[in-house]
Amino acid sequence: MPAKPEKAITVSDLRRVYSSSRGIFKKTRNVVEAVKGISFDVDYGELFGLVGPNGAGKTTTIKMLTTLLTPTSGTAKVLGFDIVKDVITIRRGIGIIFGGERGLYYRVSGRENLRYFADLYAVPLSKREKRIGDLLEMVGLATRADERVEGYSRGMKQRLHIAKGLINDPQLIFMDEPTIGLDPEAARETRAMIKGLVEKGKTILLTTHYMFEADELCQRIGVISGGRIVALDSPSALKRFVKDVTVIEIEAFGVADADLTALRQQPDVTTVNANLEGERQTIRVQTARGSEFIPTVTKLLSKAKIMEVRIKEPTLEDAYLKLVA
Amino acid sequence: MSMLNFFSDPQWIIPNIIAPFIFTAVALIFFRNASGSLALYAVLGGGMMGMWGSTLYGAGFALSFDRWNGTLEYVLATPSRLVWIVAGRSASSAILGLVNALAVLVVAVVGFKAQLGIVDPIAFLLALVLTLASLSALGVLFCSSFLLTRAASVLTNGLEMPIYVASGSMFPIALLPFWSHPLSLSLGPTWGIDAMRYAADATYTGMGFGFWSDMLVLFASTIVYLAIGFWLFIVVEKKARRDASLVEY
Amino acid sequence: MASQFREWPAFRIFQSSAIFAFRALFSWLRPEMWLMQVLTLPLFEMAFFVYLGRFVAPSTSNIAFIAVGNAMQVASFSSIFAVCNLTSEEKWQGTLTPLLATPANRFPLFLGRAMFQIFNGMASIAVGFIYATFIFGVDMSHANFLALSLVILITSLAMTGFGLMLGSVGLFMRTAMIIANIFLFIGQLLCGVNFPVTVLPTWLQPVSYAIPMTYGTMAARAAVQGWGIFQLGPVLLQEIGAGVASILIGYLLFRGFEILAIRRGTLEQY
Numbered sequence: 001m002p003a004k005p006e007k008a009i010t011v012s013d014l015r016r017v018y019s020s021s022r023g024i025f026k027k028t029r030n031v032v033e034a035v036k037g038i039s040f041d042v043d044y045g046e047l048f049g050l051v052g053p054n055g056a057g058k059t060t061t062i063k064m065l066t067t068l069l070t071p072t073s074g075t076a077k078v079l080g081f082d083i084v085k086d087v088i089t090i091r092r093g094i095g096i097i098f099g100g101e102r103g104l105y106y107r108v109s110g111r112e113n114l115r116y117f118a119d120l121y122a123v124p125l126s127k128r129e130k131r132i133g134d135l136l137e138m139v140g141l142a143t144r145a146d147e148r149v150e151g152y153s154r155g156m157k158q159r160l161h162i163a164k165g166l167i168n169d170p171q172l173i174f175m176d177e178p179t180i181g182l183d184p185e186a187a188r189e190t191r192a193m194i195k196g197l198v199e200k201g202k203t204i205l206l207t208t209h210y211m212f213e214a215d216e217l218c219q220r221i222g223v224i225s226g227g228r229i230v231a232l233d234s235p236s237a238l239k240r241f242v243k244d245v246t247v248i249e250i251e252a253f254g255v256a257d258a259d260l261t262a263l264r265q266q267p268d269v270t271t272v273n274a275n276l277e278g279e280r281q282t283i284r285v286q287t288a289r290g291s292e293f294i295p296t297v298t299k300l301l302s303k304a305k306i307m308e309v310r311i312k313e314p315t316l317e318d319a320y321l322k323l324v325a
Numbered sequence: 326m327s328m329l330n331f332f333s334d335p336q337w338i339i340p341n342i343i344a345p346f347i348f349t350a351v352a353l354i355f356f357r358n359a360s361g362s363l364a365l366y367a368v369l370g371g372g373m374m375g376m377w378g379s380t381l382y383g384a385g386f387a388l389s390f391d392r393w394n395g396t397l398e399y400v401l402a403t404p405s406r407l408v409w410i411v412a413g414r415s416a417s418s419a420i421l422g423l424v425n426a427l428a429v430l431v432v433a434v435v436g437f438k439a440q441l442g443i444v445d446p447i448a449f450l451l452a453l454v455l456t457l458a459s460l461s462a463l464g465v466l467f468c469s470s471f472l473l474t475r476a477a478s479v480l481t482n483g484l485e486m487p488i489y490v491a492s493g494s495m496f497p498i499a500l501l502p503f504w505s506h507p508l509s510l511s512l513g514p515t516w517g518i519d520a521m522r523y524a525a526d527a528t529y530t531g532m533g534f535g536f537w538s539d540m541l542v543l544f545a546s547t548i549v550y551l552a553i554g555f556w557l558f559i560v561v562e563k564k565a566r567r568d569a570s571l572v573e574y
Numbered sequence: 575m576a577s578q579f580r581e582w583p584a585f586r587i588f589q590s591s592a593i594f595a596f597r598a599l600f601s602w603l604r605p606e607m608w609l610m611q612v613l614t615l616p617l618f619e620m621a622f623f624v625y626l627g628r629f630v631a632p633s634t635s636n637i638a639f640i641a642v643g644n645a646m647q648v649a650s651f652s653s654i655f656a657v658c659n660l661t662s663e664e665k666w667q668g669t670l671t672p673l674l675a676t677p678a679n680r681f682p683l684f685l686g687r688a689m690f691q692i693f694n695g696m697a698s699i700a701v702g703f704i705y706a707t708f709i710f711g712v713d714m715s716h717a718n719f720l721a722l723s724l725v726i727l728i729t730s731l732a733m734t735g736f737g738l739m740l741g742s743v744g745l746f747m748r749t750a751m752i753i754a755n756i757f758l759f760i761g762q763l764l765c766g767v768n769f770p771v772t773v774l775p776t777w778l779q780p781v782s783y784a785i786p787m788t789y790g791t792m793a794a795r796a797a798v799q800g801w802g803i804f805q806l807g808p809v810l811l812q813e814i815g816a817g818v819a820s821i822l823i824g825y826l827l828f829r830g831f832e833i834l835a836i837r838r839g840t841l842e843q844y
Contacts, residue, residue, distance in 0.1 A: 018839055063839070068675055070837050091677035102668025108597050119590040120678040122583040164672070347759040351623070351768055355630045363630070486618035495622075496629035 007077075008172050008203040009042040009065065014074035016060050034060040036227035037074065042205055042220075044171075047198045049218035050207045053324060057227040058207040062176050065205070066096050079172055092121070095173040097165035099158050099180065106150040110141055110160050113149060114167055121168035135163040138193065155186035162193065173197065175206040179213060191217060211317035221316075225324040235316050242314040242322055245270060248285045248297060251308040255281050255301055263300050268293070271321045280307075286318055344485070345374035345429050352495050353433060365526055368433045370495030373518055375429040377460055377488065379422035419461045448536060449524035455543045456517030462550035463513060470557065494518060497531065513546035584682045591686025595660055612694075615651065616702050617709075620644040623768050624710050634713075641710045642798055643767035643791045645702030646726075649733050650758050650787070652694035657737035658754035660687055661744045671841050674832055684828050685821070688734045695730035714798060721806055722797040725790060728810055732786030732817025739824030745831045766791045786820070789813035 016035040035057040042048045050058050063069035065078055067087045076083045078090045105113050114132045123131060136142045139159040144152070149160065158178070165173060178194065179187040194217055198204060208214055214221050215235045223231040223238070231238060255274070263285060264272045270286040283301075287293050291311055298306060349371025356364045443449050491501070491508055492515040498506060509515050519531045520539035532539070579585060620641060627640045664670045673683070703722075706712045740753050747753070761767055764774070765787040771779055782788045793809045803810075835841040 016839075060839075066675060068671065068836060068841060069839050088677045091675060096672070096675050098671075100668075103672050104667070105594070105669055106667055108594065112594075112597070116590050116594050117672070117676065119586040120673070120676040120683070122586065122677075125581055125586075343755050344759050347763050348622070350763050352626060354763075354769055354773060355626055357773075366629075486615055486622065490618050490622050490625065496625050500625050500628055 007041045008044045008046070009040075009048075009076070009078055009205065011038060011040050011061075011065070011076040012074055013037045013039055014061070014064060014076055015072045016057075016064060016069065017072045034227055035064070035071075038222075038224065038227075038229045040222050040229060040232055042203065044203050045198070045201055047194070047204045047206070047217055047219050049214040049221045050205065050224055051209060051211065051214045051221055051320065052207075052224035053209060056224045056324075058209075058224055059176055061224070062174050062205070062207055066094060066174050067091060092168065093170055093172065095165040095168065095170035097161050097173065097175045097178060099161050099176065099178060101154070101157065104149050104157060104160060104164075107148060109146045109148055110152070110156075110163075111136070111145040113160065114163060117164050117167050123168060131167070131169065132163075135166055138196075139163045140189070155182050158182055158186065158190065162190070166197075170202075172203045172205070175204065177208055178206060179208070179210065187213075211315065211320050215316040223320060223323050230323050231319075238319045238323075239314060239316055242286070242319045244288055245286045245314050245318060245322070246288070246290045246293070247312040247314050247318055248287065248291075248294060249310045249312045250283045250285070250297065250301065250306060251310075252281050252283065252301060253279055253305045253307070255283065255304040259301050259303065263297065266296065266300075271318075271325050273321055284312070284318070284321075286314070286322060342375065342378060342425055345371050345378060345425070346432060348374060348489070348495075349429055349433055350436075365522065366495050368430060369518065369521055369525065371433055372426040372430045373456070373492075373494050373514065373521075374489055376422040376426035376457065377514060378485065379418050379425045418464065419457050422460065423457060443525045444527045445524045449521055452517060452520035452524055452536075452540065452543075455540060455547070456514060456521070459513030459517060459543055459547045459550065462547045462554065465554035466550045466557065468554070488512065488514070491515070492518060499532075513543055513550065516540075516542045516546065584679050587678050588682035588686040588689075591683055592689035595687040596690040612651070612698055613701060616644070616648040616698060617705050619647070619762075620702065620705055620710065623762070627768070634711075637710065638712045638798075639795065640768050641706040641712045642703075642795050643765075645706045646699060646729060646787065646791050646794050647761050647765065647767045648698045648702040649695040649730050649790075650761050652691045652698055653688075653730065653733035653737040654740060654757045655737075655754050657688050657691055657734065657741045658744050658751060661741040662751060665745075674836075674841070680829060680832070681825060684738065684825050688738050691737065692730050692734045695734060696726055699726045699730065712798070716800040717798045718800050718802055721801060721803045722794065724803060725793040725797050725806065725810065728813055728817075729786060729790030729794075732790070732813050732820070735817040735821040735824065736786055739820040739827070742824040742827035742831065745828065761785070761787050764788070784816060784819075786813045786816040789816065 014035055015033070015037050018032045018034055020030050038057070038061065050061060052058050060069065064071050065076060065083060067083055067090055070084060079093050081089045083090065105116070108116075111132060114135065115128070118128045118132065133142070136145045139162050141156060141159055141163065144156065149157065152160065158181075162178070165175070175194070179190050182190060191213065194204065194206070206217070218235060220232070220234050221238060222229050231241070260272055260274055260283070263269060263283075266287075268287050268289045270288070271284075272286075273284045275282040275284075281304075285293075285297060294309060298309065349367060352367035352370065353364065356367045489495075491498075491505065492512050493501070493509060494514075498509045498515065501509065516532075516539045519534075520536055520543065522529045522531055523536040523539065534542075623640050623644055624637060627636055664673070703714075707714050736757075740757055744751075744753050764771070764778070764782045765785055766782065767787070771782045771788055774782065789809050789812050793806050793813065796806055796809070
C-alpha cells in the first residue's frame with residue numbers, strides 16, 4: 001500500500017491544443033490552444049474553485065483531470081495517479097458531476113439510472129440499495145426516484161447528476177458548473193449540498209463563472225483566463241487585489257454603448273462592466289479615484305436616465321474582472 | 326424549405342430509398358432467365374417503389390419531425406391553413422420521389438443491363454404523373470392520420486411492405502389470394518402501375534381493364550384521397566384548437 | 575460461490591447493460607406496437623418474395639427456398655436495426671461520455687447491451703417459420719427440429735454480433751441508422767435468402783460469406799430437409815466464426831472510437 005500522497009491533485013504545466021481541419025480539397029487547419037500551460041495543486045479536504053469566463057479553458061482542464069481528454073503536454077496526478085497512465089484507478093476513485101440536460105438515460109427512472117452506474121462502478125451489492133436510497137434523500141429526489149427521467153425538471157436532472165456523481169462514494173469530486181441553468185432556489189440548495197460534502201471530508205474541484213458562488217464556497221480559487229492561470233489564492237487574498245479600487249454602481253435606463261466606451265477611455269478607470277436585465281442596466285465602474293469621480297461619470301452618462309448611484313465595496317467579482325481584463 | 330430540413334436529417338427517408346434498390350436487384354436476379362418484357366416488371370416495380378417511399382412518407386415524417394422539434398405549434402399558428410402547408414410538403418416529396426424512381430431505373434438499366442423499352446412514351450409519362458399525384462394525395466391522407474395519433478407514424482412505417490405486395494409492384498395481383506383483390510384495387514398505385522405497364526409493353530394484358538380505365542380510376546382515387554385527407558384535416562384542426570392536444574402525444 | 579459470481583464486476587456490467595437495453599427499447603415503443611412490427615413486417619416481406627418467386631419460377635422447391643430463407647432473414651430486424659438504434663440513442667442522450675468515464679470493463683459493456691436482441695431474434699425467426707409453414711406451405715415433415723433450433727440460436731447470436739459491429743461503425747458516423755437500414759435489407763440480396771449465393775457475381779461473393787446469415791440460410795434449409803447436427807457441423811462452425819469475428823472487430827472499433835475521441839476531444843461531437 002503506497003504512502004498517501006500529499007496532494008489530491010497536482011497539475012504541472014498542462015497544455016491542450018485542439019486542431020481541426022475543414023474543407024476537402026483545400027484543407028485549412030484550425031489550431032486552438034485551449035490550455036496554455038497551467039500548474040496548481042489541490043489539498044485533501046479542500047474546496048478548490050476554477051473560475052474564468054466562457055472559453056477560458058475550465059472545461060478542458062477538468063476533462064483532462066477526469067481522464068476524458070488527453071493533454072497535449074505536461075503532467076498531472078489525481079489522487080497520486082498519473083492521468084494518462086493510471087486511468088482506470090483514477091476513475092474508480094473520483095466522482096464526476098458535469099450536469100446539463102444530457103448524460104442521463106431518459107427512458108428509465110432516476111433510481112434505475114443510479115443502479116446502472118452503481119454496477120458500472122462495482123459498488124458492492126450489499127451496499128448498493130442503501131447508498132442509492134441515501135443519495136436520493138440527500139439530493140431530495142426520494143419521492144420522484146421511480147419516475148422516468150424524461151419527466152424531470154432541469155433542477156431535478158441536475159440533482160440526479162449529483163447523486164450519480166457520488167455513487168461510488170468518491171474521495172475527490174469534480175464539478176463543472178454545478179449551478180448553471182438552475183433557478184435561484186435550486187442553486188442555493190445545490191451550494192448547501194456542496195458545503196455539506198466538504199464538511200464530510202470530501203475534496204472538491206469545481207468550475208464556475210459565478211463569482212459570488214466561488215466566494216461563498218471556495219477556500220482557494222484559481223482564476224483562469226485565455227488558457228492560463230492569472231491568479232491563485234484565497235478569496236480574501238484576491239479581494240485585496242482590488243482594495244484600492246472604488247466601485248461605483250449606477251442603475252440607469254438607456255445607456256448607449258458609445259457612452260460606455262467613452263467611460264472606459266477615462267484615465268484611472270480600470271474596468272467598466274454593464275449588466276442588462278431587461279431595460280434596466282447596472283453599470284459597475286472600477287476606479288482608483290474614489291467618490292470624486294462620480295460627477296464625471298454622471299456627465300458622461302447624461303444622455304441616459306440615471307436612477308441610482310451607489311458606492312460599493314469591491315467584491316471578488318471586481319477582482320476577477322480586473323484580473324481577466 | 327421543408328426539403329432542406331429533410332435533407333439535413335436523412336435517417337427518416339433512408340429506409341424508403343434503400344429497400345427499392347435492393348428489392349429491384351433481387352427481382353432482376355430472379356428475372357435473369359426470363360424474357361425481356363418480364364424484366365419490365367422488375368424495373369418498373371423498383372422505380373415505383375422508390376417513388377412511393379419518398380412520396381408517401383415525406384409529408385408524414387416531416388410533420389412527425391415537426392412534432393418532435395416542437396415546431397408544430399408554430400406551424401399551426403401561421404395564417405396559412407395547415408392543409409396547404411402539408412400539400413406543399415407532399416408536392417416537394419413527390420418530386421423527390423420522382424428523382425428517387427429515376428435513380429432506381431438508371432441503376433437497374435446501367436448496373437444490370439436491364440432492357441426497358443417503352444412503346445408509348447407519352448402515355449407512360451401521363452400514367453407516371455397521375456400515379457405521382459395519387460400518391461401525394463395518399464400522403465396527405467396519411468399525414469392527417471399522423472396528427473391524430475403518434476402511433477400512426479409507427480403504423481405507416483409498417484405499411485410500406487404491405488403496399489409493395491398489395492399493389493402488385495413487381496408481379497400481377499392475380500397471384501394474390503382472391504380475398505385481397507378488393508384491397509389491392511382500392512389502392513391508386515395498383516392502377517397506376519398497371520397503366521404504366523400498358524404504356525411500356527405492347528403485349529401486356531394485365532388487369533384487363535385497359536389503359537384508359539386505369540387512368541380514370543387513378544384520377545378518381547386521387548380525388549377521393551384528397552377529399553378524405555382534407556376532411557380529416559379540418560377535423561384535426563378543430564380538435565386541436567379545442568383541446569390543444571396536438572403538442573401532447 | 576454463486577454470490578461471488580454475482581458480484582463479479584464484469585458479470586454485473588453485462589447483466590445491467592442487458593436489462594437496461596431491454597427497458598430502453600420497450601419504453602420507446604409500446605409493446606403492442608413492437609409486437610405488430612415484429613409480426614407483420616416479416617410476413618409481408620416474405621409474401622413479397624414468395625409471390626415474386628411464384629411469378630417467375632413457381633416450383634415447390636423454389637418457393638420453399640425463398641420462404642425458409644426469408645424466415646431466417648427476419649432476424650435482421652432485431653439483430654441489426656435494434657442494436658444500431660441503441661448506439662443512436664446513447665449518442666442522442668449524451669450518455670456515451672458518462673459511460674466511458676466509468677472504470678467499467680468495456681467488453682461486457684459492449685456485449686451486454688445486445689443480449690436481449692438475441693432472444694428477440696430467435697422469437698422473430700420462430701414466427702417466420704410459422705408463416706412459412708402455415709401460410710406459404712413449406713413442407714416441414716422431414717425437418718430435424720433439434721438441428722433447426724440450434725441453427726436459429728447460432729444465427730441469432732452471430733447476427734447480433736454482426737449488428738454490434740455495425741453499431742460500432744455507426745459510432746464514427748453522424749447517423750448510424752443509414753448503415754442499419756442498408757444492412758436490414760441487404761441480406762435479401764447477399765445472404766442466399768432468395769437465391770443461392772453462387773448466382774451472384776464472383777467479386778461479390780466474399781462479402782456474402784462474411785455475413786453470418788449466409789451460413790444460417792444454408793443450414794436452415796438443410797435442417798428442414800432432415801440433416802442432423804453433426805452433418806451441419808462445418809457450416810455452423812463457419813457461422814460461429816463469422817459471428818465471433820464480427821464481435822471482435824466491433825469491440826476493437828468501439829475501443830478505437832473511445833481512444834480517438836479522448837485524444838481528439840470529440841467525445842460529445844456526435
